[in-house]
Amino acid sequence: MIRDITIGQYYPADSVLHRLDPRLKLSGTLLFIISIFLFDTFYGYIAVTVFLVSVIKMSKVPLKYIMRGLKAIIVILLFTMFFNLFLTQGDVLVRLGFLKITRQGLYSAIFMGIRLTYLILGSSLMTFTTTPNQLTDGLEKLLSPLRRIKVPVHEIAMMMSIALRFIPILMEETDKIMKAQMARGADFETGGVIKRAKSLVPLLVPLFVSAFRRANDLAMAMEARCYHGGDGRTKMKPLRYHRIDYFAYLILLIYMTIVIAISVIENRLPSFL
Amino acid sequence: MQIIFDNVHYVYSSGTSFEKHALKGINLKINKGEFIGLIGHTGSGKSTLIQHMNGLIKATSGKIYFNGEDIYDKNFDMRTLRSKVGLVFQYPEHQLFETTVYKDVSFGPKNLGLDKLEVDLRTYEALKMVGIGDDLIDASPFELSGGQKRRVAIAGILAMQPEVLILDEPTAGLDPRGRDEILDQIAKLHKEKNITVILVTHSMEDVAKYVDRILVMNNGNLVMDEEKVKIFSRYKELEKMHLAAPQVTYVVNALKEKGIPVSTDVTTVDEAKNEILKVFKDKIQKI
């Protein structure tokens, strides 16, 4: 149940995507997210879909596993679509009492749904194929110019990777505590909102206690190994671009050009959809 | 038969690269009133196995019967099962959450829907059994020492008065005195109320002292299921599975190899002492 949340997790597999440089994957993901918000027509949608599907295929992460990540955001997704559907002004298509659906609303609901879905798929694909360590290294390297204006880049990257690393640990912990309380007759599934909220206390208190304990332990362990922040720290495996990474940058560039071109052309042509 | 496992398989994270076949076709019968030891090396599937017994995890395939009823039947009431099969997890102190020891222990009985008086009664009784005195009853569970927390957590299950009590390494990390106190108390409970006890442990000495029958897990298989004495006589096989017999088993076997006619059926230090003394007495009498 609780294990279904896969966002931010690494999925070990042997694929081209896994081997790419994390900097490339980070900037690629950012570009992909931008491209999602560029398209608002049918052809743009096709280009983005083709790109996403082929990247997913290349990653060798099972589709079922990737899709599980969507479960966690299904509520947000439906909410967004709902509001877009009913609250957009424009040409009325259907009227249901005081609610009305407009053509513009329908489009924006569909596009919003697709965008959010792609957003989650794209970014979770990055974490599926990149270990937290690589992610930290990549982020730190990419952000390193900001160090000149006194941004604590190393610390930010470290915090992010620890947060990612803690997701599965806390998930496992939640699972364990839930089971332990269920063994004492706790019931997390039935009852009204108030009863359910109350039933979470036996879960949340031990979870927080354990999160603090773990954070404390980790801090101690890091200090015991002389961790003192980013100053003067060197890498055992410094990041280096390979030929395949340049090739991937080229593909990204082509992809972005296509999406931008489509959105420019389509906006000039009269929309036939 | 109280609990029956019929070809139970369990797979964690099935369909992903994290897939782990943790139980591989377990067949098992547990009778009412037995005191069973469950041993096996780290990761052999002990915790997975016992979580099936009160329905916390559902077998990937296979059937489990409790008092003759299929627990996966849709008319079967899981809540009753959980009230009858008490499971004390590994490191149970991590599940404490209430503001006072009393409230935490009474969480279980309250969930059973008992009236206030009965809840009170059971809570005090359980706390007494694990040796938590009146002075600590209103303390916060988070202020207690590790060993005291453990006792409170165990009391939380005892207060539900289960028919089957399963303990997953209840004494890991306790001092020898505390360990004996808790296990003695459980043995007493077993004797007086005839409850079924299943003890998961890495300590062969504990197994030797308390249980009658031993189950040995290895890589998700139930490889041995026999009386204690018989299992320990197969100590060479146990060693292959990164386990061992109690120290005295080795002592009496070594004596026997040297030609001293001791029985190797002893498992505890006391029994071994008596056995050796007996052999000496026989010898003296012959002279």
Ligand SMILES: Nc1ncnc2c1ncn2[C@@H]1O[C@H](COP(=O)(O)OP(=O)(O)OP(=O)(O)O)[C@@H](O)[C@H]1O
């Ligand atoms: N929640 C889980 N998800 C995935 N795999 C798991 C999970 N829990 C246990 N496993 C795996 O299943 C196998 C059996 O685990 P289990 O906890 O039953 O072992 P155990 O015999 O209790 O070990 P220990 O003596 O260390 O407590 C192990 O290989 C473990 O890695």
Ligand SMILES: [Mg+2]
């Ligand atoms: Mg275990």
